[in-house]
Amino acid sequence: MLASNQGHNNMPHQDQSCLSIDAFSLAYAGKQALHELTLEIPRHRVTAFIGPSGCGKSTLLRAINRLHDLNDETSHQGRIMVEGIDIHSPDIDVSELRRRIGMVFQTPNPFPMSIYENVAFGLRLQGRTAKRKRDDIIEWALTSAALWDEVKDRLHQSAWQLSGGQQQRLVIARTLAVQPEILLLDEPASALDPVSTLKIEELICNLKSQLTLVLVTHNMQQAARVSDFTAFLSQGELIEYGPTDQLFTNPRLRHTENYITGRIN
C-alpha cells in the first residue's frame, strides 16, 4: 500500500511540522509492527490516529515517547524527528525527551499519592522548585486540565479517590505541569463515561493553543469532533493521511471509506 498524503492540497507544510516521522519501522520480538511510516504532524494541531485494533497506532504513539526502550526485544529503523532532532540519536537525553513529549494512557494511572504530589511528581524529578512556584505551577496545570475547581479543597487527599474521569484529567494535569511541547494521548477516553469523555474532548480542543496533540482513538466520532488531521493505519502501514474533514467526508481510498463507514474493523 502507498502512503498517500500527496493528494490533499492543504497538508501540513514542512515548516509547520512539529514532529516528523520518516520511514519509521518497528519490530517487536521479530514481528514487524510498523512498516516504513512517513508523516508530518503539525504544530498546535490535534492529529488523530485511527485504525482497527492491532493496526499499530498505539505502537507508533509509544515509539514517539521511546517507551519501547523499556522492552529489550524491539528494534527499529527510520527516524522520528522532534523539532528537527532525531529522538533516537545517541546523545539525546531520554528523560528530557520524555518530559518534552507528555503521554496519557488508556486507563488513568494516577500514582498512589495525593493529588498535589501527583502533579508535583514531574517537577520534583527536575530538582528543587521553590514551594511558592511549585504551588503556582500545580494550580496552573490543574486549571489547564479543567480540574482545579473540583479538587482545590482536597489537594492532599489520595488521587485514587477521584472518579475515573477526574483521574484522567489529573494525569493530563500531571503531564502539563512539566510543560511538554507535545502531548500524546492513547485512547484517553475509552475507559470513561460519556460525560467525562466530553470533558476530555473539550480539554483537548482547549489545549491546542498551548501544544501539539496526537490522539489515538477507536471512536470515529471522537476523531471527527476533535482532530484537525487524521491518519488511518492498517496492519502497521499508513493508508491515508489528511485533514480530518476531508478524510471523513471524501476519503481517497476505498479501504479508508470502508473503515470509516464501519464496513470493516
Next chain:
Amino acid sequence: MTRIWPWLCAASVALSLFMLGLLLALLLTRGLGHFWPSTLEVATLDSGELIAGEAVRETALPQRDGKERLYFTANRDIDGARWRWVAIDSIASRQTPTKLLRLQRGPWGDFIGYLSAYEDGQQRLEGEAAWQALATALAAPANTRPPATLVLETADGQLIRQALADIHRAQRPNAMHPGEKLRYWAHGVWQFLSEGPRAANTGGGVWPAIFGTVLMVIVMSVIVMPFGVLAAIYLNEIAHQGRLTRLVRIGVRNLAGVPSIVYGVFGLGVFVYGIGSSVDQWFFEDTLPSPTFGTGGLLWASLTLALLTLPVVIVATEEGLARIPDSQREGAVALGATRLETLTRIVLPMAMPAMLTAVILAVARAAGEVAPLMLVGVAKLAPQMPLDGDFPYLHLERKFMHLGYHLFDTAFHGDDVQAAIPLVYATALLLVTIVLVLNLTAIFLRHYLRRQRGQPC
C-alpha cells in the same frame, strides 16, 4: 451432586478453624492454668496413711473395676517421688485444710505440707504468726530477706528444716478467695515472663528465651530484608525475562522447600567452622583456643535463618512487584523519570505492603525454627544476654536462649517430665503469642501504609 460441593468446602474450612481453636484452647487452658493456685487436699487412706497434694487427673484402673487418681504430692526430698497414684476406693476421706501450704523451693521442687515454725535467729514464731512472718519476708526482694529457717511438717508428721533463701513463693490455696487467687495467678504469669529459668529449666521463667527469640528474629530480618528485596527487584524489574531468569526463579522457590536442618548443617559448616574460625584467627587470636566466633552464636544463627527465609522474602516481594501495573511504571517514565527514579519513587513505595508481607512470612517461619538453631548457636542456658549494658551492647558472638529450644529442652531433658508438661504448654503458648504479636505489628503497619495511599485494604 452440585449441592454437596459448597458444603464440602465449608466443612474443610470449619474443620481447619476448629482444629486451630482447639490448639489455642488447649495451650491457653493448660498453659495458663499451670499458674492458678489449685486446691490442695489431704486424703486419708483406708490404711490410715495421709497423702497431701493436688489431685491432677483420674484414669480407670488397669486390672479391676474402679478408678485411680494421680496426686501431685511434691516433697521429693522426703518421699523420693513427686507423684502418687491412689485407687479411689482405697480413700477413706478427703479434707481441704486451709493451713495446707505449698512452697516453691530451689533445690528439690515444691513442698506441700504445713508450716510449723519460722526461726530468724532471735525468735521462733509458730502458727499464724509464722505464716505472717514468711509472707512478709517473701514480699521483700530476694537479696534483702533475713537469714531465716522454716520448720516444715508434712501431712504424715515428718519435720524438715528449710532455709528461707531457698524459697521462691509460698501459698495457702485453700485459704485464698478468688480475688487473691487471681492476683497470685497474675503474679505467677508475670514471674514466668520476666524471670530467668531455675532448676535446669524445669521451673522459673523464660525471659531470656523470649528475649533471645525476639532479638534473633530482628537481627535475621535486618539481614534478610535488603538481600531479599534487592534480589526480587533484580528478578522482576531488571533481569531479562528469559529462560535463565525463569530457572533462577524456580530455583529460589525450591530453596524454600529444603529441610531446615540442612540449612543448620550449612550454617555450621560454612559460618561457624568456616568463616567463624577464620575470624577468630584474624581478630581474636589472643583468646584462642577458646573460640569467639568459631562457635555457634547469635550472628551465625541469624545468618542461617536469614538464608532459610530468603526464598520466602524474594517470592513475596516479587509477587508484590509483579502486582504493580506496568501503567504506573510507564506513567513515571513518561514524565521523564529514569529507571532508578521510577523504582525508588513509584515501585518501591507501592511494593512496601508486599515487603511487609515478606517480613511477616519470614518472621513466622524463623521464630518457629528450632532444628537449625541447635547446630548454630542456641543454648540450653545462656549465662549472659546477647544484649546488655557492656560495650558493644549487642554481642553477636554470644549463645542465646530460644523459646522453641527451651520448649524442647523442658519437655524432654528435665528429671521430671510429668511436672514439666504445664510449662511446655505455657512456653508453646508464649511462642505462638510472640509470633502473633510480631505478625500483627507488621499487619497493622501494612494496613496503615495502604490506608495512607488510599489503596484498598
